[in-house]
Amino acid sequence: MSENVLRVTELKRYFDVSKPLLNRILEGGGRQVVRAVDGVSFEIERGETFSLVGESGCGKSTVARLIVGLYHPSDGDVEFEGVSLGRPASRARHPEKQARMQMIFQDPYASLNPRWRVGDIIAEPIRFRKLEQGAAVMERVGELLKLVGLAPRDAAKYPHEFSGGQRQRISIARALAGKPDFLVCDEPTSALDVSVQAQILNLMKELQKELNLTYLFISHNLAVVYHVSTKVGVMYLGRLVEWSETKTLFGNPLHPYSRMLLDAIPDLEMSGRARTPVGGEVPSPINPPPGCSFHPRCPFANERCKSEVPAVLSYGSQHVACHAVQEGRLPLWRDAAAA
Amino acid sequence: MTADRLRAFFDGDLWWSFTRSKVVMGAAIVTGLLFLAALIAPLLSLQDPWDPGSLQLMNSRNPPVWLEGGTWEFPLGTDNQGRDMYSAILYGLRVSLVVGFLAVIFAMVLGITLGLASGYLGGMTDTIIMRIADVQLTFPAILIALLIGGIVRGVMTPSEFESVAVYVLVVSIGLSQWVQFARTVRGQTLVERNKEYVQAARVVGLPARLIMIRHVLPNVMGPVLVIGTINLAVAILTEATLSFLGVGVPATRPSLGTLIQIGNGFLFSGEWWIVIFPGITMAILVLAVNLLGDWLRDALNPKLR
Amino acid sequence: MATDRSNVPLLEVSNLRVEFATRRGPLVAIDDISFSIAPGEVLGVVGESGAGKSLTGTAIIGLLEPPGGITAGEIRLAGRRIDNLPHDEMRKIRGKEIGAIFQDPLTSLNPLYRVSEQLIETIRTHLPMDASQARARALTLLQEVGIPGAAERLDHYPHQFSGGMRQRVVIALALAAEPKLIVADEPTTALDVSIQAQIISLLKRLCREHGTAVMLITHDMGVIAETADRVAVMYAGRIAEIGPVQDVVKRPLHPYTTGLMGAIPAIGHDVHALTQIDGSMPRLDSIPRGCAFNPRCTKVFDRCRVERPDPIPQGRTAVACWLYDGAGR
Ligand SMILES: Nc1ncnc2c1ncn2[C@@H]1O[C@H](COP(=O)(O)OP(=O)(O)OP(=O)(O)O)[C@@H](O)[C@H]1O
Ligand SMILES: Nc1ncnc2c1ncn2[C@@H]1O[C@H](COP(=O)(O)OP(=O)(O)OP(=O)(O)O)[C@@H](O)[C@H]1O
Ligand code: SF4
Ligand code: SF4
Ligand SMILES: [Mg+2]
Ligand SMILES: [Mg+2]
Numbered sequence: 012m013s014e015n016v017l018r019v020t021e022l023k024r025y026f027d028v029s030k031p032l033l034n035r036i037l038e039g040g041g042r043q044v045v046r047a048v049d050g051v052s053f054e055i056e057r058g059e060t061f062s063l064v065g066e067s068g069c070g071k072s073t074v075a076r077l078i079v080g081l082y083h084p085s086d087g088d089v090e091f092e093g094v095s096l097g098r099p100a101s102r103a104r105h106p107e108k109q110a111r112m113q114m115i116f117q118d119p120y121a122s123l124n125p126r127w128r129v130g131d132i133i134a135e136p137i138r139f140r141k142l143e144q145g146a147a148v149m150e151r152v153g154e155l156l157k158l159v160g161l162a163p164r165d166a167a168k169y170p171h172e173f174s175g176g177q178r179q180r181i182s183i184a185r186a187l188a189g190k191p192d193f194l195v196c197d198e199p200t201s202a203l204d205v206s207v208q209a210q211i212l213n214l215m216k217e218l219q220k221e222l223n224l225t226y227l228f229i230s231h232n233l234a235v236v237y238h239v240s241t242k243v244g245v246m247y248l249g250r251l252v253e254w255s256e257t258k259t260l261f262g263n264p265l266h267p268y269s270r271m272l273l274d275a276i277p278d279l280e281m282s283g284r285a286r287t288p289v290g291g292e293v294p295s296p297i298n299p300p301p302g303c304s305f306h307p308r309c310p311f312a313n314e315r316c317k318s319e320v321p322a323v324l325s326y327g328s329q330h331v332a333c334h335a336v337q338e339g340r341l342p343l344w345r346d347a348a349a350a
Numbered sequence: 351m352t353a354d355r356l357r358a359f360f361d362g363d364l365w366w367s368f369t370r371s372k373v374v375m376g377a378a379i380v381t382g383l384l385f386l387a388a389l390i391a392p393l394l395s396l397q398d399p400w401d402p403g404s405l406q407l408m409n410s411r412n413p414p415v416w417l418e419g420g421t422w423e424f425p426l427g428t429d430n431q432g433r434d435m436y437s438a439i440l441y442g443l444r445v446s447l448v449v450g451f452l453a454v455i456f457a458m459v460l461g462i463t464l465g466l467a468s469g470y471l472g473g474m475t476d477t478i479i480m481r482i483a484d485v486q487l488t489f490p491a492i493l494i495a496l497l498i499g500g501i502v503r504g505v506m507t508p509s510e511f512e513s514v515a516v517y518v519l520v521v522s523i524g525l526s527q528w529v530q531f532a533r534t535v536r537g538q539t540l541v542e543r544n545k546e547y548v549q550a551a552r553v554v555g556l557p558a559r560l561i562m563i564r565h566v567l568p569n570v571m572g573p574v575l576v577i578g579t580i581n582l583a584v585a586i587l588t589e590a591t592l593s594f595l596g597v598g599v600p601a602t603r604p605s606l607g608t609l610i611q612i613g614n615g616f617l618f619s620g621e622w623w624i625v626i627f628p629g630i631t632m633a634i635l636v637l638a639v640n641l642l643g644d645w646l647r648d649a650l651n652p653k654l655r
Numbered sequence: 656m657a658t659d660r661s662n663v664p665l666l667e668v669s670n671l672r673v674e675f676a677t678r679r680g681p682l683v684a685i686d687d688i689s690f691s692i693a694p695g696e697v698l699g700v701v702g703e704s705g706a707g708k709s710l711t712g713t714a715i716i717g718l719l720e721p722p723g724g725i726t727a728g729e730i731r732l733a734g735r736r737i738d739n740l741p742h743d744e745m746r747k748i749r750g751k752e753i754g755a756i757f758q759d760p761l762t763s764l765n766p767l768y769r770v771s772e773q774l775i776e777t778i779r780t781h782l783p784m785d786a787s788q789a790r791a792r793a794l795t796l797l798q799e800v801g802i803p804g805a806a807e808r809l810d811h812y813p814h815q816f817s818g819g820m821r822q823r824v825v826i827a828l829a830l831a832a833e834p835k836l837i838v839a840d841e842p843t844t845a846l847d848v849s850i851q852a853q854i855i856s857l858l859k860r861l862c863r864e865h866g867t868a869v870m871l872i873t874h875d876m877g878v879i880a881e882t883a884d885r886v887a888v889m890y891a892g893r894i895a896e897i898g899p900v901q902d903v904v905k906r907p908l909h910p911y912t913t914g915l916m917g918a919i920p921a922i923g924h925d926v927h928a929l930t931q932i933d934g935s936m937p938r939l940d941s942i943p944r945g946c947a948f949n950p951r952c953t954k955v956f957d958r959c960r961v962e963r964p965d966p967i968p969q970g971r972t973a974v975a976c977w978l979y980d981g982a983g984r
Contacts, residue, residue, distance in 0.1 A: 079553045106555055114553045122546035126568040136554045174935045175704065182550070189554065204703045204874050209918035209929035216928065231848065234877075238920035238929065261922055275848040276877070276922065366678060 016193055016225045017055040017078065022087035024048040024073050028297070045296050047073040049249035050087070052323070055242075057192075060219070060226040062236040062257075064272065065246035068296065071229045074246075075195045078227065079114045091193070110140055113186035117198040119178035123170040129181055130166030136189035155184040159214060176207035183214065187222070195227045200235065212239060233276050237261055245269045248296055248304040255329040263344050265331045267309045270344060303334065311335040367649045377641035384635050388443040395437035396423070400603050405432045411621050427623040429612055435623060438609055439631050445605035446632070449519050450586040454578055456524030461531020462574060466562045468532065469539025480536070483529040491526030491588050495597050498522050512600045519598055523588050527581050534577055538570035572650045579643035583636045590632060606632045664691035665868045666715065666836055671728035673707075673714050676721075682939045684710050684723070686892040694835070695866040697858070699883030699900065701874055701915075703936045706889040708872045712838045714738070715870070716755045717745040732836065751781040754829030756839040763825045764813040770824055771809045774831060781832035796827040801853055823854065833865065840872045855882050876919055880904050888912050891936055891947040898972025908974045910952045946977065954978060
């Protein structure tokens with residue numbers, strides 16, 4: 012049962028954001044490289060929902076894009092159903108694998124071509140992969156529309172005739188058209204209202220069960236992540252600092268940054284718990300701090316943290332990159348302490 | 351489906367903004383009439399101005415009908431070769447419009463192709479195309495026309511050249527205009543390329559060529575049409591200028607510009623009609639097309655609505 | 656509770672109606688809404704996208720643009736009617752008495768001027784200060800909104816600030832003249848939770864220390880629950896429910912609010928599926944007869960399809976729903 016669908020090993024992606032060569036010569040200043048993703052490894056099993064969380068700019072979307080092939084890795088590998096897709100050449104050699112992964116985007120307005128009819132949008136992967144021929148194409152489009160809660164006659168309409176939530180349904184239908192078994196969802200509900208968000212999240216869960224889909228889910232709404240995922244990974248400045256089962260992570264986070272993140276969640280219950288803002292400024296991914304990149308903001312930082320990058324180590328089912336955890340000098344988490 | 355589209359069009363904002371402005375409607379009607387006149391010129395004209403056999407020198411320099419010595423045979427008078435100005439203008443309109451249209455279409459196709467490739471592929475392709483564009487901009491249309499004309503003239507006999515003169519013009523004017531299309535398309539493509547629907551198509555696995563043609567192209571056509579319309583007016587004027595300078599279409603098949611050039615020589619000897627009537631037609635045509643272009647630009651610009 | 660501190664409302668909106676003139680006739684975007692905010696009080700405004708939240712805020716700060724306009728009702732600030740003031744006078748009130756924080760910090764800051772220049776200009780427009788006093792105040796403001804190293808940062812350009820810092824600069828601008836009312840339209844939507852928490856605590860402190868009234872527009876119920884004293888839930892241009900935040904969050908009355916609360920996932924609550932409200936909010940040009948929510952309402956009955964409910968008081972809350980009409984069904 013626990014078959015790995017996706018394995019990401021030491022994935023890296025650097026972006027060169029230096030000024031043009033001429034400007035560098037005239038005005039000085041060296042090359043500037045953004046380490047958007049800097050050595051990320053994790054695995055996703057079939058039928059799971061693996062979520063990535065973390066501050067804005069920590070590299071979540073870049074990981075997603077590396078996996079579906081919108082970016083090529085600077086280093087490391089993406090292995091999908093046992094086939095390595097890290098290098099562009101190997102990805103090109105396996106179009107059948109590429110076809111089995113799809114992506115759902117954040118902006119329901121920009122993710123559908125405004126000049127195309129909904130039917131043609133959804134039919135594109137079917138036609139391109141020649142999954143159906145002739146009239147069967149539109150029949151399949153009708154089925155897909157019904158699957159996501161729209162009507163087959165909506166195929167004749169243009170995207171602007173739909174609301175944000177309905178467009179996101181259309182995006183899902185398009186993603187499902189190529190019969191994928193792995194979906195990358197980059198903040199699929201961030202642009203939607205809570206009530207519409209609930210519709211989409213429910214739909215995604217139903218589809219997952221029905222079609223045995225595997226999700227990589229990205230969001231910075233931790234409550235949404237808690238609701239949908241089976242495993243959660245916390246990213247900080249291009250690195251995965253902790254990952255484990257959802258319940259474990261929310262119940263007993265180990266990494267100091269995970270703890271800060273959970274402390275900053277707004278409290279709907281109004282239990283009176285003061286929300287603790289994460290202190291300090293987000294460092295720049297151009298010149299990340301040496302050692303553990305979280306050390307300038309970490310209350311448990313010591314000399315070792317400033318020089319040595321902590322490796323991801325396993326503690327039972329939890330995977331954490333932190334010296335304090337390894338040295339056993341981290342205090343208990345609030346909930347765990349109370350229990 | 352087509353009926354649907356038509357209904358959607360007449361229901362849409364474009365048609366609405368069109369019907370709201372009297373000036374724009376006037377310009378559209380004038381443009382339409384001029385196009386029509388050019389199209390059915392043989393039916394409307396009184397003589398075939400391109401047939402040297404039908405021209406008689408004894409009829410040369412006749413004044414328009416309402417002046418002393420004018421006849422209904424030549425309502426707008428005749429030129430120095432006895433050509434009926436009215437017929438010559440209809441045929442000249444034809445030449446001017448054909449040259450204008452072909453030049454703009456040539457520029458459009460070239461500009462869109464290079465602009466799409468430049469914007470979508472980026473990198474070296476982009477750099478090379480844009481540098482060529484920069485160089486291109488330093489050559490005015492007249493220089494290109496002279497250059498190409500000179501080369502073609504060198505390899506062909508004069509009569510052969512006469513038959514291809516129109517194409518030389520089209521290519522010269524087209525070459526002077528493609529940069530504008532290419533830059534606009536490139537800019538729009540850079541915007542569209544990063545939109546998520548293009549990335550979705552990439553994840554589906556569509557090759558770049560198909561993405562450019564099927565997805566990006568339809569979404570960059572709005573501004574292209576606007577530039578196309580405005581450039582039609584420019585192309586017609588450029589053709590006139592080139593013809594006026596004597597590097598345009600041959601005098602045996604005169605365009606409006608050629609007519610103006612011919613007439614210019616007689617302006618001070620009192621035969622003003624030879625230059626004035628083609629001149630007025632030209633001015634009206636260019637003005638009307640320009641007004642349409644301006645309106646299209648405003649109507650398609652969501653910020654001004 | 657701040658609400659009890661004063662019964663004289665600072666802002667009073669009564670029967671406000673905003674319409675857009677279109678070629679197919681007027682579109683009613685805000686339909687007869689009334690509410691008030693007391694000094695030191697935070698009123699949260701929530702609702703689906705397109706419900707009219709921003710439009711209400713824009714109407715109050717007097718920045719509605721044609722074809723939109725106020726066609727009925729009144730807006731009073733400290734008893735003075737401000738919805739019919741001439742342009743010039745409204746501009747003086749804006750900034751001086753009402754501060755506005757817009758959703759997109761990039762558009763509210765001019766990229767061509769240093770942050771200091773923009774702050775000092777705003778301060779000197781509204782307060783009688785010379786350049787050096789204004790600069791000192793600008794520095795204090797930046798420190799107050801929690802910009803680290805404010806003294807060095809003062810003379811930077813907006814693009815040299817991160818997103819969260821820019822949003823704080825916008826807040827500093829809104830606070831420059833110590834306004835009595837702040838209209839904050841989704842001030843934290845573009846920010847991640849950590850910075851969001853900083854800004855919320857800043858807003859709360861202002862209310863406490865300066866008695867500033869805040870109209871906080873957002874669709875994040877978590878932010879509302881934490882910050883607001885009272886909350887107004889908007890649906891299709893009307894107020895569906897308005898009342899103290901504890902009541903609305905813990906015991907929602909209006910079927911729409913009930914659905915909304917159920918739709919929010921919560922950490923620690925394991926539900927298989929979230930409650931969802933089927934369908935979507937009607938467009939302005941096709942708002943159904945009777946209660947605008949009736950096609951999606953699970954409790955709909957005949958009267959809902961004919962008559963439009965006005966807010967009906969229920970304790971400290973007012974609900975626009977026929978279920979709560981004493982004369983009832
Ligand atoms: N094409 C690019 N060129 C240069 N830098 C980039 C590029 N794409 C991303 N980056 C940088 O890489 C870092 C990670 O970006 P990414 O979009 O992955 O963040 P994210 O975690 O998805 O953030 P958010 O929550 O805001 O979406 C950022 O610092 C960003 O500026
Ligand atoms: N210029 C305009 N012309 C026509 N309708 C408009 C215009 N501006 C806004 N509207 C309409 O007014 C309604 C209310 O818009 P408003 O911006 O107040 O919504 P909102 O509640 O703030 O939504 P969001 O959460 O998306 O910001 C919307 O249905 C919108 O379509
Ligand atoms: S490694 Fe050190 S600095 Fe990094 S999170 Fe752990 S304790 Fe903090
Ligand atoms: S008035 Fe009727 S339709 Fe409207 S919310 Fe109440 S019960 Fe539902
Ligand atoms: Mg992202
Ligand atoms: Mg809004």
